[in-house]
Amino acid sequence: MVVTLEPCNHVGRTGPCTQAIIDAGVSRVVYAVDDPHDPAAGGAARLRAAGVDVRSGLAAAEALKLNREWFNAVEARRPFVTLHIAQTLDSRIAAADGTSQWISSPESLADNHGLRRLIDAILVGTETVLVDNPRLTAREENGDESPSQPLRPSWVYGRFRRTPPCGGLTGSSSICRPATLPKLWSCSSPKASGTSWWKAAPAS
Incomplete structure (x- = not known):
């Protein structure tokens, strides 16, 4: 063997x-x-x-x-993080008025959804939730959800209470704020504390 x-x-x-x-x-x-x-x-x-x-x-x-x-x-006793970022040649990631769409190529988007099938959770910022209303699911080229999905609910860092309230994360197409926040729904900036910043932070 x-x-x-x-x-x-x-x-x-x-x-x-x-x-x-x-x-x-x-x-x-x-x-x-x-x-x-x-x-x-x-x-x-x-x-x-x-x-x-x-x-x-x-x-x-x-x-x-x-x-x-x-x-x-x-x-290391910490998650293995894979960063996915797309930006224009002049270092922009989105239009200020919110009208921008994908910067990534179709091939890059397909690779991104391939990664989503293999990971445990997706971490995004509050502004992404408010502006893009992302599904944060793994999808096939035709838009259908893949059989393999991230194992845990998506995580939001920043001021999570700015997201719209709901009865809980039920797997709908939108991210909303559950009535009771788990202890580790948000994390603070590394500059906010001299201690380990990956600990639970108040979801303010």
């Missing part, structure tokens, strides 16, 4: 990978990099103790790049 990450050795939503490998009678496992997540680590030692030939280090650099989101989340 050849895998990119050390087989897990903990019980989560499923049983440990190591036990499944042992039960299947696999005699040799080759993996690229150790699992940095303490609860799941130790798979190699567990397999060796069961008599499985275990080797590591194969294509480690490629595996680190492939699983960079996971390693960033575990080691």
